[in-house]
Amino acid sequence: MNPYVLLVLAYAAGATPTSYVMGKGVYGIDLRTKGSGNLGGTNAFRVLGWKAALPVVAVDVLKGWFPVWYFPQLHGDVPWAWALAYGAAAIVGHVFSFWVGFKGGKGVATSGGVFLAVAPLALLGGVVAWSLVMIATGISSAGSLAAALIVPVLVFFTPHQGGDVTFWFTVGLAVFVIWSHRSNIGRLMRGEESSFKKSGVAL
DSSP states (O other), X not given: OOHHHHHHHHHHHHHOOHHHIIIIIIISOOGGGSXXXXXXXXXXXXXXXXXXXXXXXXXXXXXXXXXXXXXXXXXXXXXXXXXXXXXXXXXXXXXXXXXXXXXXXXXXXXXXXXXXXXXXXXXXXXXXXXXXXXXXXXXXXXXXXXHHHHHHHHHHHSOOTTHHHHHHHHHHHHHHHHHHXXXXXXXXXXXXXXXXXXXXXXX
């Protein structure tokens, strides 16, 4: 299959607005109008609870993992960069979903799916970093930023597919995740970012 067609399919897969479907289809709630207004797992957890958030996060991870793992099998011997391009397309689709006015989530879970396919040990370290920051602060965005910063370092020092191409892709992805959290960074600096501990939500 033509890799450019697969690139579009990867974007379309990533653009599937999982939390919107969960909120609107199951609970009758448009998450764009509740909580942070973000269509990601954190806002689903905040507004709908963990029973809704778990499948949302699972599908968002799958959206990143599947194109990287499966799509290269459909066109044979091409540069490894194509697999990463499929992952990037899925992440962009998640953040800018054409289904919901080019809005979406922050891309953290979908990025995790990409790393699950190419650098699982680095992903594990990122999950640990996110968890530790969440336990300490209750702030999901702070955990995501910590994971974004540490994963490129872990990719450099742990086994992964794709060599230097994957490492530099990871650096670029970290920059993208930090950019997608720019409003969160502003609130963190002002001490205004939402915390699950302050809201009384059990972690």
